[in-house]
Amino acid sequence: MTHEVTEHPLTEQTGPATAGVAGRRRWFSKGIWPSPGWLALIFALAVSVVTLTYYGVTERDLITFSAYSLFCVTLPGTLIWRALQGRAGFLPLDAAFGTTVGFAVELPVYMLARQADQPFAVLAWPIITIVAFIAVPRLRKFWRGNRERMSAGAAWSAALGTSFTLVSTAFSSFRYNSLNEPYQAVMHVDFPFQFALVGEFKHDVPLNTPWVTGVDLVYHWYVYAHGAAASWISGVEPQVLIMRLLPIPMIAAFMLVVIALAHRITGRWWPGNLAIGLMLLAPVTVPWAWTSRPMDSIVFIDNLWVSPTQTFAALFCIVAIYVLCGIFQADEGKQRRRPLPWIVLTLLIGAMAGAKATFVPMLICGLLLALGLRVIRLKLPGPELPALLIAGAWLAFAQLVLYGSGSQGTEVNPLQTVKYSTLGRAVMGTQNAINDWGILWAMSGISLGACLFGWACMAGLLRRGWRTDPIVHVMAGFAISGLGALYILAHPGLSQTYFGRSATPYLGILAALGLAALLPKGKRVPRRFFAVAVLGVAGGVTALQLIRNGVGKQGPISPLASWTVEQATLPYVMLLQAVAVVAVLTAVIGVIVRLRRSHVLAVATLAVSSVAVTSGVLINQGIVDSLFSGQPQRDIVAPGNFFAMPPGAIDAGRWLRDNSRPRDLVATNSHCRAQISPCDSRDFWLAAFSERQVLLEGWSYTEPAFATGTIWDRTLYRSHFWDPALLNRNDEIFVDPTAERVNSFTADHGVRWLVAVGTTQIPDPEAKGEIWASPELAQFATERYKAGDVTVYEVR
Incomplete structure (x- = not known):
């Protein structure tokens, strides 16, 4: 195995272009058409604009957010990245790395500006950066590119991957989470939670949980500080940022860094293209025709909008691994060790630690595996050891400072994940604490097996040279720990699934690297290889289709406990057997036609992987059907959703935001989500739209709430409030107000505003019914605004 060892360990160098590529570039430079790379960018922008406009984003919001992203994040970050590496690289890749640098620099600057109550002061860093790179002669060269263009295929892979992710999210999330009245009130329960956190970071207020003041905010909150800075500078509402705009630059940059990482390791572009395809299409294989996903999968693009913390951290993580790869390559090339890459790595891991709790432990597992294998092989530690110490220090900081040593409801409880899957419910019924270990092991084995078809090409990493590559070890340990945590840990909100989603990109990269190892650079691949590969792929696709239209066609009669284990596992067992036969036959044909051993293994693994890719294409058939159905694809109330x-909630919240001070404290009688009985305490709308601290709204998603029970006690959404005396005093002033009660309560707690909802649920998870806010409250507080069922009072 060979690596491109670079002059600077932060980025790869570029070699001379081939005559054919140079000829095409001259043609494009002389013609009126832009280059293929620019065409890919134009395509991705067009898809984004059309999709976002259809789903309610205004032209003004699109323009201002784009200007903010370009001039306040990407441009200054790109200049800094080029200065760090000492030269310009490929423009799209520099922009992706620069966007990551911009996010990392913006965070501490904005927090300082926020602390000084001057949020617009965050603009100082992009302005100073741009001016410095114009004024300082030694820095001016970083405005110029290197006159090299990345592969057209790589550019189109990134563009198509970003577009696919956006369109897929549009049909799975945007159409059910509207920006338009009255459908805004049907949005996913976590969106108001996200808006409230952005609002918390827009103002110089103590870092408390916005919907229940006095409870420390122990959460991975870095992305919400980014959202707050974006909202101040662009003027876009937090609602629009979280539900539509904020993740898009992160996803586009992530796709480009996937390509850059694969290129840095292999010296070729196509493994990065393949990695993106496998990451998006091959994470789970489904031999069923009656449902899209019968088992909980590790699909990377799930929840990229509902959980922007995942999206933010994923970008920091892959750039950190890219920088770590450069450190390893410099060490292998016996180059002089420089402190700069280590400083960059330290900052990236620090950003990752506060962006999402799942990533640093997984990186530590990867570094431990790499360190252990190096010590076994060479008897000496390498760069893995200092990287491990850095990651360990950041993990300690995050756990002790950011997360307050809490677990947020996560516990070690193996094999619980499958109980929540479609097939798990069909076999085991409603989720409960009873563990039939035989069934759990069988269902978990099927669940894990469904995730492995797409990664068959990783077998190529066993070849000499590749099996000793430390960056391969890091990514393998990272991915294995993610899959392990998916099945070992349990959480009331299935948050353990984020470990699996975090692993998916690296499984795709490793599979692409495995195929690259089987098809070495510089060695000709004979035509008969492609013929045999096509035969293998056709066999795998045929096997999948036969099973989907046979034993996998009919679903369970009832969604709960209507199937045996044998019925649930039969299609997977048959698919495994059929694919094994196809792979063996393909390998035999490869031997007969005298392919090399590496090529024989390649055609066999391609036959297996094609099954997963085909399954991924079929799962997304619904997107195509929806596009050509002629039916509206927005402002839809999904089955089971409600207002x-x-x-009047949104109007009242925004009025309060515009007519109060950031440190004003609000009290309300709204503690439960509307139209849900018994009480669902994931009630965050007032904190979300007022951007104010609420004394007691809902209380879910807090450490004290999770501490009231286990994963089977409905602690995610129906826990009891831990201070019933405060709850009773709070509600008394709305239900049965007197001058003494109102004055005493508001004075004791420093409450300035009262927000009364005409009818609310009784805040007792076991009780049913409604409570009414008394109109007599107007005798003891001044009514300032009314919208729908919501009335805002100012304390006299």
């Missing part, structure tokens, strides 16, 4: 905010 979970009271009428």
Whole structure:
């Protein structure tokens, strides 16, 4: 195995272009058409604009957010990245790395500006950066590119991957989470939670949980500080940022860094293209025709909008691994060790630690595996050891400072994940604490097996040279720990699934690297290889289709406990057998036609991987059907959804935001999501739209709430409030107000505003019914605004 050892360990160098590529570039430079790379960018922008506009984003918001992203994040970050590496690289890749640098620099600058109550002061860093790179002669060269263009295929892979992710999210999330009235009130329960956190970071207020003041905010909150800075500078509402705009630059940059990482390791572009395809299409294989995903999968693009913490951290993580790869390559090339890459790595891991709790432990597992294998092989530690110490220090900081040593409801409880899957419910019924270990092991084995078809090409990493590559070890340990945590840990909100989603990109990269190892650079691949590969792929696809239209066609009669284990596992067992036969036959044909051993293994693994890719294409058939159905694809109330905010909630919240001070404290009688009985305490709308601290709204998603029970006690959404005396005093002033009660309560707690909802659920998870806010409250507080069922009072 060979690596491109670079002059600077932060980025790869570029070699001379081939005559054919140079000829095409001259043609494009002389013609009126832009280059293929620019065409890919134009395509991705067009898809984004059309999709976002259809789903309610205004032209003004698109323009201002784009200007903010370009001039306040990407441009200054790109200049800094080029200065760090000492030269310009490929423009799209520099922009992706620069976007990551911009995010990392913006965070501490914005927090300082926020602390000084001057949020617009965050603009100082991009302005100073741009001016410095114009004024300082030694820095001016970083405005110029290197006159090299990355592969057109790589550019189109990134563009198509970003577009696919956006369109897929549009049909799975945007159409059910509207920006338009009255459908805004049906949005996913976590969106108001996200808006409230952005609002918390827009103002110089103590870092408390916005919907229940006095409870420390122990959460991975870095992305919400980014959202707050974006909201101040662009003027876009937090709602629009979280539900539509904020993740898009992160996803585009992530796709480009996937390509850059594969290129740095292999010296070729196509493994990065393949990695993106496997990451998006091959994470789970489904031999069923009756449902899209019968088992909980590790699909990377799930929840990229609902959980922007995942999206933010994923970008920091892959750039950190890219920088770590450069450190390893410099060490292998016996180059002089420089402190700069280590400083960059330290900052990236620090950003990752506060962006999402799942990533640093997984990186530590990867570094431990790499360190252990190096010590076994060479008897000496290498760069893995200092990287491990850095990651360990950041993990300690995050756990002790950011997360307050809490677990947020996560516990070690193996094999619980499958109980929540479609097949798990069909076999085991409603989720409960009873563990039939035989069934759990069988269902977990099927669940894990469904995730492994797409990664068959990783077998190529066993070849000499590749099996000793430390960056391969890091990514393998990272991915293995993610899959392990998926099945070992349990959480009331299935948050353990984020470990699996975090692993998916690296499984795709490793599979692409494995195929690259089987098809070495510089060695000709005979035509008969492609013929045999096509035969293997056709056999795998045929096997999948036959099973989907045979034993996998009919679903369970009832969604709960209507199937045996044998019925649930039969299609997977048959698929495994059929694919094994196809792979063996393909390998035999390869031997007969005298392919090399590496090529024989390549055609066999391609036959297996094609099954997963085909399954991924079929799962997304619904997107195509929806596009050509002629039916509206927005403002839809999904089955089982309801209007979970009271009428007038958004207007009243925003009025309060515009007519109060950031440190004003608000009290309300709204503690439960509307139209849900018994009480669902994931009620965050007032904190979300007022951007104010609420004394006691809902209380879910807090450490004290999780501490009231286990994963089977409905602690995610129906826990009891831990201070019933405060709850009773709070509600008394709305239900049965007197001058003494109102004055005493508001004075004791420093409450300035009262927000009364005409009808609310009784805040007792076991009780049913409604409570009414008394109109007599107007005798003891001044009514300032009314919208729908919501009335805002100012304390006299």
